Amino acid sequence: MKHRQTVDRATCPTAVRRTGMRAFVLTGPGAYEVRELPAPVAGPGEVVVDVERVGVCGTDAEFFTGAMAYLHQGHSAYPMRPGHEWAGRVAAVGDGVDPAWLGRRVMGDSMLGCGACRRCLRGRQHVCEQRREVGIRGGRPGALAEQLAVPASSLHALPDSVDAVLGALVEPGGNTLRAARAAAPAPGDRVLVLGPGTIGLLVAMFLRASGAEVHLMGTTESSLAFARSLGFEHAWTEDSVPDVPSDAAVDASNAASLPELALELVEPGGRRGSVDPRPLVAATVGLDEVGPVLAGERPAGSGPGPKIHVEP
Incomplete structure (x- = not known):
């Protein structure tokens, strides 16, 4: 028009x-x-x-x-x-x-x-x-x-x-960068991200760029498969998360039960590079x-x- x-x-x-x-x-x-x-x-x-x-x-x-x-x-x-x-x-x-x-x-x-x-x-x-x-x-x-x-x-x-x-990804990217920095990962730290949607994957990308070992937890195999395609090999469902402590956790989901789960999975005393998020966009x-x-x-x-x- x-x-x-x-x-x-x-x-x-x-x-x-x-x-x-x-x-x-x-x-x-x-x-x-x-x-x-x-x-x-x-x-x-x-x-x-x-x-x-x-x-x-x-x-x-x-x-x-x-x-x-x-x-x-x-x-x-x-x-x-x-x-x-x-x-x-x-x-x-x-x-x-x-x-x-x-x-x-x-x-x-x-x-x-x-x-x-x-x-x-x-x-x-x-x-x-x-x-x-x-x-x-x-x-x-x-x-x-x-x-x-x-x-x-x-x-x-x-x-x-x-x-x-x-x-158009700067606004959600700014939110997720703040969350990743709040987790304060040191190189080699294990960080668990709950929810492999847009926000969770952006957080995971920033955490990986900082040198952390990133684990993602989700509910559907398709979302976890997509996370793996981005190079996140540690992608799990709730019942398959390894029984190892995390140094930090970031809740990027809307599930009411997950904050409590995050506290259980984080090591006592723990805390809640270059990133290209374009693959997250499925369609325009x-x-x-x-x-x-x-x-x-x-x-x-x-x-x-x-x-x-x-x-x-």
């Missing part, structure tokens, strides 16, 4: 702004539409990004089913536009934003603090009481659209060596195919990886 374009000279002489765009919108539990919406405008301190790639996350699936706690706590409401793992190129900048951002390839933080409270001023905007979360909380539209408006302060520039696939789909993906369907021709990406 072609869009009429206008030059937004009030923002920047070289910026080109669309008047409309396509976006994926959740309208209720299990209900969705791909809508034609007004294109976003960069407000003061904001940029508009042409979205290149978006990752579909378990949080998005919880919004699709209606199970997401924010819906019941009043932090989120339908209709909503999900999508918080994204990469793209800056198309327009608002007042007060350095025009050097124009044309830059970027990704952005999901959690946007108020900027004025004690937590934000201490750099802890992710726990700000008034925070908004892109595509998740506070009515901030997400990236499952052709364009996205976000604060310039949330941007991180991507080097040319990081393509759109890797760019368009906006029209997002609904079935959130409903749990695998796109035709998908690879064995756990992550689905969207190219708006």
